Amino acid sequence: MRALTVVPLKKDSLAVTDVPDPEPGDGDLLVDGLAVGVCGTDKEIVAGQYGWAPPGRERLVIGHESLGRVRQAPDGSGFSPGDLVVGVVRRPDPVPCGACAHEQFDMCRNNRYTERGIKEIDGYASRSWRVEAGYAVKLDPALAGVGVLMEPTSVVAKAWEQVERIGARAWFEPRTVLVTGAGPIGLLAALLGVQRGLDVHVLDRATGGPKPGIVGDLGATYHHSGVGDAVASARPDVVIEATGSGRVVFDAIAATAPYGIVCLTGVSSAHRLTVDAGDLNREIVLENDAIVGSVNANLTHYSAAADALAKADPDWLRRLISRQVPLERFSEAFTHRPDDIKVVITLDASTS
Numbered sequence: 001m002r003a004l005t006v007v008p009l010k011k012d013s014l015a016v017t018d019v020p021d022p023e024p025g026d027g028d029l030l031v032d033g034l035a036v037g038v039c040g041t042d043k044e045i046v047a048g049q050y051g052w053a054p055p056g057r058e059r060l061v062i063g064h065e066s067l068g069r070v071r072q073a074p075d076g077s078g079f080s081p082g083d084l085v086v087g088v089v090r091r092p093d094p095v096p097c098g099a100c101a102h103e104q105f106d107m108c109r110n111n112r113y114t115e116r117g118i119k120e121i122d123g124y125a126s127r128s129w130r131v132e133a134g135y136a137v138k139l140d141p142a143l144a145g146v147g148v149l150m151e152p153t154s155v156v157a158k159a160w161e162q163v164e165r166i167g168a169r170a171w172f173e174p175r176t177v178l179v180t181g182a183g184p185i186g187l188l189a190a191l192l193g194v195q196r197g198l199d200v201h202v203l204d205r206a207t208g209g210p211k212p213g214i215v216g217d218l219g220a221t222y223h224h225s226g227v228g229d230a231v232a233s234a235r236p237d238v239v240i241e242a243t244g245s246g247r248v249v250f251d252a253i254a255a256t257a258p259y260g261i262v263c264l265t266g267v268s269s270a271h272r273l274t275v276d277a278g279d280l281n282r283e284i285v286l287e288n289d290a291i292v293g294s295v296n297a298n299l300t301h302y303s304a305a306a307d308a309l310a311k312a313d314p315d316w317l318r319r320l321i322s323r324q325v326p327l328e329r330f331s332e333a334f335t336h337r338p339d340d341i342k343v344v345i346t347l348d349a350s351t352s
Contacts, residue, residue: 003126004036004330004345005059008051016328019061019122022130029079029131030072031087033347035148035324036125037065038333039184040267041118046334052119063125063345064089064117067139067148077133084139086150087124087131090115090296106158106296125327127347137302140310146317148344149188153305154297156189156240159263160196161301162294163238166261169290174237175199178230180252181242182211182222184342185265187320189240190220192308201234203227203248209339214319227251242266250275259288265295 001021007013024030042062045051053060066087073079092100093112100108117123139147167174177193179186182204193200200220204211207224215222223230227248237260239252244266253262283289297305309317322341325333333343 001127002327003061004063004327005061006045006051007058008045008053008060009048011048013048014046014062014330014334016330017059019126022126022128024072024130027074027077027133029070029077029085029133029136030128031068031085031131031136032071032128033066033068033124033126034144035067035344035346036063036123037148037151037184038343038345039065039152043334045118050118054120054122060117061122061124061126062117063123064115065148065151066116066124066129067150068124068129071128074133079133079136079138084141084144084147085131085136086139086147086302087116087129088135088137088299088302089118089151090298091121091135104298106298106301125345125347135299137299137306139306142314143309146309146314146321149184149317149320149342150302150305150309151297152184152342153188153309154301155265155295156185156192157304157308158297158301159189159240159265159294160192161304162292163240163261163263166290166292170259176201176234176236177238177240178203178234178236178252178255179240179242180227180248181266182206182215183242184320186240186242187214187341189242189265190215190218191312193240194219195308195311198238199234201230201236203230210319210322210341214316217316227255231255236260239263240265250280253289253291254280254283256287256289259290262289262291264291264293
């Protein structure tokens with residue numbers, strides 16, 4: 001079977017290689033792979049900066065943003081051949097820690113979790129794959145063309161859950177949200193904000209291309225002149241930060257209305273900044289502001305993501321997928337183009 005594999009921590013080792021066909025165990029689904037999305041984590045793994053191979057192996061099958069169709073399902077699993085599914089990324093640690101023991105493996109306390117396509121378990125970038133029925137999520141059949149957006153949607157579903165849980169510390173009726181960054185995470189965070197009935201503002205540096213129109217057609221307001229302009233317009237109660245830019249992060253923290261909430265979802269690279277920590281601390285304390293980091297997702301968030309995608313306009317979702325690249329031309333998926341939003345690798349042999 002053909003799969004996209006890499007030697008973790010070795011730059012330029014990405015290749016389509018032959019791997020053994022999956023052998024489903026008791027309770028596993030056998031799934032025909034349809035597509036995988038490419039994200040920043042995949043690019044870091046390909047660049048040799050990140051990743052772990054399965055124990056005793058040199059190569060890792062990458063791909064954690066999955067989409068497939070069930071070929072074989074065990075009786076009583078709740079799945080049937082033909083179902084559209086995605087596989088959950090993370091698995092709980094073997095101890096387990098308290099969070100993992102309560103099925104909140106996205107909040108693992110001891111970092112002994114494993115992750116499909118990232119850490120010690122093969123991913124989903126193969127013609128077929130197996131997944132435990134308890135770590136598969138069924139999608140509406142109408143999402144066949146966009147279901148690969150499920151994993152990033154689960155990440156923002158968790159981010160919104162975190163915001164709402166923190167907001168519950170007091171009376172909390174947010175009206176406006178500022179999303180910084182109009183990549184897949186930012187645009188999907190904006191979608192979930194609109195679905196919550198909020199006045200959504202999106203900030204990105206792009207002045208042309210598809211992003212302004214995508215934001216506008218969502219019913220949100222697009223900004224490109226910097227955080228100050230966006231804040232003056234939005235006066236946000238909530239900020240979802242999805243750029244990972246250190247400067248934008250600090251500007252976002254200072255941007256919220258009193259007892260506002262900033263949820264950080266972007267991962268910053270090492271970069272030295274000069275900030276007035278005292279002034280920032282004073283503002284956070286005196287305004288009861290809250291800052292939270294959020295990453296990954298558990299089964300509850302995947303379920304929420306499936307519901308959000310099912311309610312969304314499928315034509316709008318399709319516009320987030322800027323390119324689809326066949327498996328055998330995988331290198332094109334890792335070559336950035338100016339108008340890229342989400343690039344997808346197709347796995348069906350008939351498309352390669």
